[in-house]
């Protein structure tokens with residue numbers, strides 16, 4: 001079926017300025033880490049992307065290794081773009097990354113110029129694009145000088161392969177150094193992509209301050225802690241959940257533990273009192289920082305995309321609500 005985007009797509013979405021740049025991003029971004037790969041239904045992925053764009057989500061986040069198999073999310077996204085969204089390329093912010101293992105040998109991962117440039121060229125081919133909007137160093141490389149990794153990002157922007165440069169999971173200190181190097185090169189660091197949710201708050205310990213001072217935007221990934229910060233695991237592990245479906249999918253030590261579920265049960269009551277679902281309160285909570293440009297969600301169903309966007313209807317927290325959340329998380 002032919003896809004025509006909704007005329008209302010810009011009516012309700014909130015857009016936030018990315019740091020001190022000229023670029024605005026939707027407060028909710030859709031990531032294609034899972035559910036868009038070769039093992040997944042292309043039609044379901046296509047429906048989620050259509051619905052997202054119809055709701056004003058202009059930003060889609062990818063990486064070389066998303067799938068599985070690695071690369072297949074970019075291939076599928078390329079198919080969907082070619083079929084449905086080609087005419088709307090200038091309304092889209094498409095990002096990709098390199099850092100994790102993508103091909104065998106010493107040039108298939110980490111942060112060398114050799115790997116980053118080759119990987120982005122592969123990503124562009126898979127997606128059928130001339131350029132991505134944002135290209136990230138996916139993780140800091142302890143064995144490559146920051147100057148080389150960031151010099152590669154500067155080259156990538158200057159050569160027209162990307163419009164902006166970003167970094168992901170860099171520590172506060174590495175971020176400060178990266179910002180200085182990129183500024184000297186004349187390609188400012190647009191954005192940092194760290195993990196951030198109620199169960200993983202490391203960015204509150206210095207990173208947000210650095211981003212604020214340097215004028216770098218922030219897009220927090222896994223705001224739902226991969227689905228744990230929703231009502232889905234409150235009674236059991238459903239068969240169609242990430243925890244049940246994807247062996248080893250839960251990274252960063254995430255697990256559907258009794259302790260976490262007990263907390264989510266209490267948080268869920270507060271969410272209901274706010275007139276929100278648990279997922280919506282978790283997204284709103286991530287977006288409570290002025291420095292947070294966008295909440296980078298994942299989804300396996302169209303309804304999850306809709307639920308996430310509706311979180312933007314209530315982003316305000318009273319001091320009392322924030323204190324209640326702190327008390328529950330500290331238990």
Ligand SMILES: NC(=O)c1ccc[n+]([C@@H]2O[C@H](COP(=O)([O-])OP(=O)(O)OC[C@H]3O[C@@H](n4cnc5c(N)ncnc54)[C@H](OP(=O)(O)O)[C@@H]3O)[C@@H](O)[C@H]2O)c1
Pocket residue numbers: 030031032033034035061062138168169193221222223224225226227228230231232240241242243279296297298299300301303304305307308
């Ligand atoms: N930079 C990095 O190193 C890095 C690392 C990881 C991710 N990321 C980015 O961040 C994006 C999001 O990561 P994530 O998928 O972990 O994010 P998330 O939003 O924390 O989790 C998404 C998952 O939660 C479940 N879910 C979503 N909405 C729900 C709802 N309303 N009710 C019940 N369950 C719901 C779905 O899983 P089910 O299958 O259970 O339905 C969905 O796939 C990725 O796609 C990627 O772009 C970046």
